[in-house]
Amino acid sequence: xxxxxxxxxxxxxxxxxxxxxxxxxxxxxxxxxxxxxxxxxxxxxxxxxxxxxxxxxxxxxxxxxxxxxxxxxxxxxxxxxxxxxxxxxxxxxxxxxxxxxxxxxxxxxxxxxxxxxxxxxxxxxxxxxxxxx
Amino acid sequence: xxxxxxxxxxxxxxxxxxxxxxxxxxxxxxxxxxxxxxxxxxxxxxxxxxxxxxxxxxxxxxxxxxxxxxxxxxxxxxxxxxxxxxxxxxxxxxxxxxxxxxxxxxxxxxxxxxxxxxxxxxxxxxxxxxxxxxxxxxxxxxxxxxxxxxxxxxxxxxxxxxxxxxxxxxxxxxxxxxxxxxxxxxxxxxxxxxxxxxxxxxxxxxxxxxxxxxxxxxxxxxxxxxxxxxxxxxxxxxxxxxxxxxxxxxxxxxxxxxxxxxxxxxxxxxxxxxxxxxxxxxxxxxxxxxxxxxxxxxxxxxxxxxxxxxxxxxxxxxxxxxxxxxxxxxxxxxxxxxxxxxxxxxxxxxxxxxxxxxxxxxxxxxxxxxxxxxxxxxxx
Numbered sequence: 001x002x003x004x005x006x007x008x009x010x011x012x013x014x015x016x017x018x019x020x021x022x023x024x025x026x027x028x029x030x031x032x033x034x035x036x037x038x039x040x041x042x043x044x045x046x047x048x049x050x051x052x053x054x055x056x057x058x059x060x061x062x063x064x065x066x067x068x069x070x071x072x073x074x075x076x077x078x079x080x081x082x083x084x085x086x087x088x089x090x091x092x093x094x095x096x097x098x099x100x101x102x103x104x105x106x107x108x109x110x111x112x113x114x115x116x117x118x119x120x121x122x123x124x125x126x127x128x129x130x131x132x133x
Numbered sequence: 134x135x136x137x138x139x140x141x142x143x144x145x146x147x148x149x150x151x152x153x154x155x156x157x158x159x160x161x162x163x164x165x166x167x168x169x170x171x172x173x174x175x176x177x178x179x180x181x182x183x184x185x186x187x188x189x190x191x192x193x194x195x196x197x198x199x200x201x202x203x204x205x206x207x208x209x210x211x212x213x214x215x216x217x218x219x220x221x222x223x224x225x226x227x228x229x230x231x232x233x234x235x236x237x238x239x240x241x242x243x244x245x246x247x248x249x250x251x252x253x254x255x256x257x258x259x260x261x262x263x264x265x266x267x268x269x270x271x272x273x274x275x276x277x278x279x280x281x282x283x284x285x286x287x288x289x290x291x292x293x294x295x296x297x298x299x300x301x302x303x304x305x306x307x308x309x310x311x312x313x314x315x316x317x318x319x320x321x322x323x324x325x326x327x328x329x330x331x332x333x334x335x336x337x338x339x340x341x342x343x344x345x346x347x348x349x350x351x352x353x354x355x356x357x358x359x360x361x362x363x364x365x366x367x368x369x370x371x372x373x374x375x376x377x378x379x380x381x382x383x384x385x386x387x388x389x390x391x392x393x394x395x396x397x398x399x400x401x402x403x404x405x406x407x408x409x410x411x412x413x414x415x416x417x418x419x420x421x422x423x424x425x426x427x428x429x430x431x432x433x434x435x436x437x438x439x440x441x442x443x444x445x446x447x448x449x450x451x452x453x454x455x456x457x458x459x460x461x462x463x464x465x466x467x468x469x470x471x472x473x474x475x476x477x478x479x480x481x482x483x484x485x486x487x488x489x490x491x492x493x494x495x496x497x498x499x500x501x502x503x504x505x506x507x508x509x510x511x512x513x
Contacts, residue, residue: 007260017260039261039376065283065382067275068330073249073268083267083329085276085378095262095378108283125264 006120015054016040020124023116027090029055038092059114059126061088068103086112086128097127105133134398137221138355138362139509141169141348142471145237147460148310150342154184155195157237157344162196165346170358171231173198178223178232178349180204180216183464192235202229209498210411211370212236213347213466214505218368220349230350234470237344238462246340246463258376267377268329270413271337273500275329277382278416282331284383285431287419289331293322294438295415296335296457301443303454305484310339311458322415336415338456338465345467347474356512363474363509366400366491369393370505377500386504387424387495394493394506395426402426405508406489407476408448409469411497412455421495422450425506449486452476466496470507477511 009017019026027036028044031053035046043050066084082098098106099115112128119125143164145157152160158181166172179200182188189203202223206212213234220232240246250269252259267273281287300317303309317335325335355362370393371386395401402425410421419433427448428436436442442450453459453472460468473492475481492509 007264008254009260010255013257013260039257039378041257065276065280067272067279067332069266069268069272070327070329071248071268073247073266077266081266083265083272083276085382093378095265095267095376097265108280119264 007123012042013040017123020116020126021122023124025057025059025114025126026054027057027088027092028052036091038094057088057090059088061086061112061128063098063106063108063110063112064093065108066098066106068106082106084128094126098130099127100129102133105130134367135221135225135365136352137224137349137365138352138512139347139365139470139474140350140355140358140362141165141167141171142474143168143346144308144468144471145344147308147343148341149241150239151242152239152342154237154239155192157239157342158184158192158235159195161237161344161346162233162235165233165348169348171348175231176200176233178202178220178229179235180220180232181235182207182212183236183238200229202232208372208503208505210413210464210466211496211498211503211505212464213470214368214494214496214507215370217347217349217365217470217507218370218505221365221368224349224351230354232349233346234349234467235344235346236462236464236467238464239342240463241341256375262377270500271329271332273377274414274416275332276377277420277501278331278414280382281416281419287431287434289323290319291434292331292336292415292419293319294434295412295418296322298437298442299412299451299455299457299459302452302484303458305444306454306459309454309459310341311454332414332416338413338461339458341460341462343460343462343468345471347467347470352512361478362512363477364512366508366510367394367396367398368505368507369397370503372503374502375499383420384424384430385420385501387421387497387506390504390506391425391495394508398508400491400508405448405491405493407452407473407486407492408450409453409473409492409494410451411465411469411495412451412457413465413497415457417497418451420501421497425493425495444484444486452481452484452486464498466498466505469494469496473509477509
């Protein structure tokens, strides 16, 4: 990952990033309508309520889509790498990476599971690996 | 149907200009005013972005104009179609009488383009997306293309048809960056440098300098100024996302934008004689054709590769050569309007479509973030 793009948590997201130190992937759940969302924010995007709580995600989902990046945006990034949208079984979609990939096997709708990647500062980034390859 | 009209259009110098942004802006604006038979002293409305934080104010200051109305809505390449809507509203409300919509960039001369885009550190994307290293905007369009191919059993060769068509048109446009080059083949596009799968360099728009301007006034005044004012028949827009994760990849906001524009104009896609779509990437055109209702889902590539989108066809598409082969100064939306007007006036030279009466210009900004559609028509 890119050192100069290391995340800088704010008052809303600090707890989410702290949980990554313990390899826990958090989502927000709305206490009014039970909608689950990610990234963390102060309102429910489904009903507009502001009574949100943290819930753990099991980190299972499918590849909504992906792209193999061959030209890096920064000189310290090694190509190729896979950027993907992961649709969690819990509902939300997040941008991530697929690690340990075999390009010949990669496809939309394949199942993936959560892995963690260390980044500077002690936080971790959620990344994903194909369940069968 | 609005009671406003486009009465002047122009490009600035294009390609590699070694000129400053404001010099290119002034060039486009004064040329468009001359085309309209007007001058800077007539201008009381300015809409522009991409200059500085205070873009419209900056351009007004440079031109010595103190406008009664201005707009710098930042919506990437679709902003210029949005400005047409807002300008028509301002003119109809009596807030302005002559509005200039403009854009210019020197991004190729200044080497100011970055593969990763600009990350603003206070945004959620900076925390939750940028650390993964996506190319901005390319990787998002690449993921849209991958999903599109998956859902409709399409291939990179289907995407390539858009680049091939753009090149064919550019070979008829002396102002096109690729004028005088060769036609493209599927192998050329697929064999170009891979950037972010499935998009190769040939699936991506050019990086050039350039700009344009459009002058809008009331239909009544427009008729006094020239015999062929171009009417603003209807407009619509949709804003959907800034991040790469929050909305489905397909269909895009072009669906709502187009529905709103067609409803306002009382028209349907089959009424359109010439189509100008933002082609930031080949996939953008396939997605927009289907979302706007020109093609059924999954059928855009066969439409693009058919005779219908070429000279003599039913709905010629991206007749300037587009962002892929004509000019892409970073926010290409204003040049879609310039080409649409030239086609409707019959001024397009070798690439002139046979007497079109209705044109569509559709802008797309950001990462399929903002969408704006304008329908234009000849008067009478």
